[in-house]
Amino acid sequence: MLALIEIAAICAFAISGLIESVRKRMDIVGVFTVAFVSAFGGGTVRDVLLDHRPFVWVVHQEYIWLVLGLTIAGPPLLRLMQHRAAVKLMQFTDALGLGLFAASGAALALVAGMPVTVVVLLGVITGVFGGVLRDVLCNEIPVVFQDHRPYALCAFIGCWVLVGLHTLEAPTWLSLTAGVVTTTGLRLLALALDWKIPAWPALRKPRS
Amino acid sequence: MLALIEIAAICAFAISGLIESVRKRMDIVGVFTVAFVSAFGGGTVRDVLLDHRPFVWVVHQEYIWLVLGLTIAGPPLLRLMQHRAAVKLMQFTDALGLGLFAASGAALALVAGMPVTVVVLLGVITGVFGGVLRDVLCNEIPVVFQDHRPYALCAFIGCWVLVGLHTLEAPTWLSLTAGVVTTTGLRLLALALDWKIPAWPALRKPRS
Amino acid sequence: MLALIEIAAICAFAISGLIESVRKRMDIVGVFTVAFVSAFGGGTVRDVLLDHRPFVWVVHQEYIWLVLGLTIAGPPLLRLMQHRAAVKLMQFTDALGLGLFAASGAALALVAGMPVTVVVLLGVITGVFGGVLRDVLCNEIPVVFQDHRPYALCAFIGCWVLVGLHTLEAPTWLSLTAGVVTTTGLRLLALALDWKIPAWPALRKPRS
Numbered sequence: 001m002l003a004l005i006e007i008a009a010i011c012a013f014a015i016s017g018l019i020e021s022v023r024k025r026m027d028i029v030g031v032f033t034v035a036f037v038s039a040f041g042g043g044t045v046r047d048v049l050l051d052h053r054p055f056v057w058v059v060h061q062e063y064i065w066l067v068l069g070l071t072i073a074g075p076p077l078l079r080l081m082q083h084r085a086a087v088k089l090m091q092f093t094d095a096l097g098l099g100l101f102a103a104s105g106a107a108l109a110l111v112a113g114m115p116v117t118v119v120v121l122l123g124v125i126t127g128v129f130g131g132v133l134r135d136v137l138c139n140e141i142p143v144v145f146q147d148h149r150p151y152a153l154c155a156f157i158g159c160w161v162l163v164g165l166h167t168l169e170a171p172t173w174l175s176l177t178a179g180v181v182t183t184t185g186l187r188l189l190a191l192a193l194d195w196k197i198p199a200w201p202a203l204r205k206p207r208s
Numbered sequence: 209m210l211a212l213i214e215i216a217a218i219c220a221f222a223i224s225g226l227i228e229s230v231r232k233r234m235d236i237v238g239v240f241t242v243a244f245v246s247a248f249g250g251g252t253v254r255d256v257l258l259d260h261r262p263f264v265w266v267v268h269q270e271y272i273w274l275v276l277g278l279t280i281a282g283p284p285l286l287r288l289m290q291h292r293a294a295v296k297l298m299q300f301t302d303a304l305g306l307g308l309f310a311a312s313g314a315a316l317a318l319v320a321g322m323p324v325t326v327v328v329l330l331g332v333i334t335g336v337f338g339g340v341l342r343d344v345l346c347n348e349i350p351v352v353f354q355d356h357r358p359y360a361l362c363a364f365i366g367c368w369v370l371v372g373l374h375t376l377e378a379p380t381w382l383s384l385t386a387g388v389v390t391t392t393g394l395r396l397l398a399l400a401l402d403w404k405i406p407a408w409p410a411l412r413k414p415r416s
Numbered sequence: 417m418l419a420l421i422e423i424a425a426i427c428a429f430a431i432s433g434l435i436e437s438v439r440k441r442m443d444i445v446g447v448f449t450v451a452f453v454s455a456f457g458g459g460t461v462r463d464v465l466l467d468h469r470p471f472v473w474v475v476h477q478e479y480i481w482l483v484l485g486l487t488i489a490g491p492p493l494l495r496l497m498q499h500r501a502a503v504k505l506m507q508f509t510d511a512l513g514l515g516l517f518a519a520s521g522a523a524l525a526l527v528a529g530m531p532v533t534v535v536v537l538l539g540v541i542t543g544v545f546g547g548v549l550r551d552v553l554c555n556e557i558p559v560v561f562q563d564h565r566p567y568a569l570c571a572f573i574g575c576w577v578l579v580g581l582h583t584l585e586a587p588t589w590l591s592l593t594a595g596v597v598t599t600t601g602l603r604l605l606a607l608a609l610d611w612k613i614p615a616w617p618a619l620r621k622p623r624s
Contacts, residue, residue: 021561027613029568030561033548044465049252051261053467061533117269132241132345137548139557141347145229145238152237197235257460259469325477340449340553349555353437353446360445405443 007066009097012090014039014067017134018074019081024138032071034137039067041130046105046122050112091191095154099184102127102155103176106162116163123159127183128152148197150190158183215274217305220298222247222275225342226282227289232346240279242345247275249338254313254330258320299399303362307392310335310363311384314370324371331367335391336360356405358398366391423482425513428506430455430483433550434490435497440554448487450553455483457546462521462538466528507607511570515600518543518571519592522578532579539575543599544568564613566606574599 017038021031040057047055057063070077080086105126109119128144128151135142144151162179166172189195225246229239248265255263265271278285288294313334317327336352336359343350352359370387374380397403433454437447456473463471473479486493496502521542525535544560544567551558560567578595582588605611 024557024562025615026557026561027564027615029613030558033561048256048464049263051259051467055465058530058534061531064533064537114266115269117272118266121272136344136552137558137561139347139555141232141234142238142345145234145241145345146232148235197237199233199235256464257471259467322474323477325480326474329480344552347555349440349442350446350553353442353449353553354440356443405445407441407443 005096005100007063008093009100010039010063010066011070012093012097013101013130014070015077015081015090016094016131018070019078020134020138020140022074022078028071030137031074032068034134035071036064036067037137038130038134039063041133042101042126042128043105043130045129045133046108046126049122049125050109050114052108052112092188095184095187095191096180098127098151098155098187099158099180099182101130102159102183103162103179106159106179107172107176110163110166116167119163120156120159123162123179124152124155127155148199150195150197151187153197154183154186154190157186213304213308216301217308218247218271218274219278220301220305221309221338222278223285223289223298224302224339226278227286228342228346228348230282230286236279238345239282240276242342243279244272244275245345246338246342247271249341250309250334250336251313251338253337253341254316254334257330257333258317258322260316260320300396303392303395303399304388306335306359306363306395307366307388307390309338310367310391311370311387314367314387315380315384318371318374324375327371328364328367331370331387332360332363335363356407358403358405359395361405362391362394362398365394421512421516423479424509425516426455426479426482427486428509428513429517429546430486431493431497431506432510432547434486435494436550436554436556438490438494444487447490448484450550451487452480452483453553454546454550455479457549458517458542458544459521459546461545461549462524462542465538465541466525466530468524468528508604511600511603511607512596514543514567514571514603515574515596515598517546518575518599519578519595522575522595523588523592526579526582532583535579536572536575539578539595540568540571543571564615566611566613567603569613570599570602570606573602 014035017035018031020038021034024030026034036057040055040063043056047053081090102123106119106123108126109122114122131144132142135144158179158181161182162175165175165178170178222243225243226239228246229242232238234242244265248263248271251264255261289298310331314327314331316334317330322330339352340350343352366387366389369390370383373383373386378386430451433451434447436454437450440446442450452473456471456479459472463469497506518539522535522539524542525538530538547560548558551560574595574597577598578591581591581594586594
């Protein structure tokens with residue numbers, strides 16, 4: 001079951017890379033790289049920071065082939081993505097992926113003995129840095145920094161729930177589940193109710 | 209004393225990220241990330257290259273909260289930044305931070321037994337890569353590569369002074385201090401006297 | 417002999433960084449950094465992923481000076497680059513460098529006991545990520561993702577040849593040579609015959 005959810009999440013993340021890179025008119029090399037980085041970038045950055053090996057995509061070689069398959073099956077998939085139902089499904093899977101990746105990242109940081117603030121930070125990084133690297137490779141300002149919708153914030157709150165339950169010595173399965181449910185639930189609520197994060201007022205140029 | 213200078217330097221670096229990200233109309237997630245990366249990116253890149261753990265921000269969790277505080281207190285701080293005196297203070301603290309970060313980076317590389325050229329390189333990276341990553345996340349060409357004012361060069365010279373004194377078996381406190389003073393002093397001089405680095409002449413497109 | 421080829425390849429990669437950064441009107445700091453990252457970025461990313469130390473540029477300090485020399489000798493070199501013969505020579509050296517770097521990256525991953533798909537991936541990364549990082553620092557979409565000419569694909573095929581021969585228990589020198597020859601040969605053929613990778617059709621914006 002969990003493996004299936006993970007694969008669905010990887011697909012959702014990879015497809016977000018697919019969409020962005022095809023829009024930029026990249027060739028197969030660019031589309032594959034951007035899809036791969038979208039799916040595995042967050043976890044890889046976390047593992048490099050934690051000095052943790054092996055990476056998910058080294059243990060599961062088959063995931064590399066999965067992304068390659070998605071890259072080659074791209075155009076029909078993307079045509080599908082233009083249907084309203086597919087967009088909804090993607091948003092749902094993406095929210096699930098965010099919850100799953102953030103919780104797994106935080107859990108790994110807990111095992112590595114990190115202090116709680118760092119655990120939360122690494123959880124959020126695992127959830128969102130795939131998207132950040134995708135946008136850097138596509139020469140855009142990362143969407144997650146700019147779209148004023150709660151995304152990283154949901155993961156932030158979900159990771160605190162996980163860490164809080166862990167501190168209260170709740171069993172691991174409970175804190176993990178609560179973390180995933182909080183993150184994914186908040187994200188779906190934010191989408192459904194169209195929540196916005198307030199922006200700072202524009203700045204005048206400093207008179208230096 | 210040193211801890212206070214370090215905190216001032218972290219603040220100066222984080223505020224440079226704050227200014228840039230607010231100018232790009234980012235939301236709180238973007239502003240925090242860019243400020244955090246500006247402050248700790250250089251040291252983190254150095255530590256990843258040296259395979260050195262734990263990171264500064266893992267040992268000092270409170271620094272994460274400091275950057276979060278700066279993020280939330282952003283607008284009044286930035287309005288302050290528009291005053292001439294504040295800009296001067298920022299330039300001074302930033303020069304101090306450059307000296308401090310570069311010297312600490314070089315010192316760490318020396319301890320890790322790196323050869324001297326690599327020590328200097330890692331010192332400069334520690335001083336300037338926070339700003340480089342800040343600009344990459346903001347989708348700009350890094351300022352430090354392009355503004356034709358000595359910044360990385362000051363750190364380069366300061367690190368050679370540190371390495372030179374270390375080779376002459378000067379006591380550690382002396383080589384460290386000399387490194388910081390050289391880097392910071394050169395940077396302040398460069399600002400005061402408006403030094404410029406000469407540019408290469410423009411290139412015609414190659415007839416390939 | 418091999419050391420000479422390696423130096424030629426490093427020069428070709430560094431010069432590609434030189435050309436791009438001078439075109440962007442960077443100062444000496446930017447030109448050096450971009451040239452350095454073009455030459456050593458691929459290998460460094462591979463080593464960070466494999467958790468392998470020391471880096472090439474730590475073992476061979478003199479390569480840092482080589483890139484610094486190229487940076488300072490930049491303008492005459494670049495004027496030279498505008499001659500047709502020099503462009504041809506650069507393309508040849510670059511193809512050689514791609515083959516050499518990809519094969520050496522794959523070989524290192526084999527020694528580290530990686531599964532075959534990961535070996536190929538790391539070989540390609542070693543060959544092309546210097547260019548990717550160069551373009552990210554220059555605020556461009558990486559050329560290798562977008563120019564619809566086989567480049568990474570040549571390295572991909574060359575690395576499979578290397579891995580295939582290794583699996584058939586061919587001697588190391590043979591699989592290495594075959595890998596380099598395949599990659600470099602395919603790249604030169606692609607240039608000579610002007611091969612193109614087909615693109616995906618443009619996408620309409622999803623109606624989300």
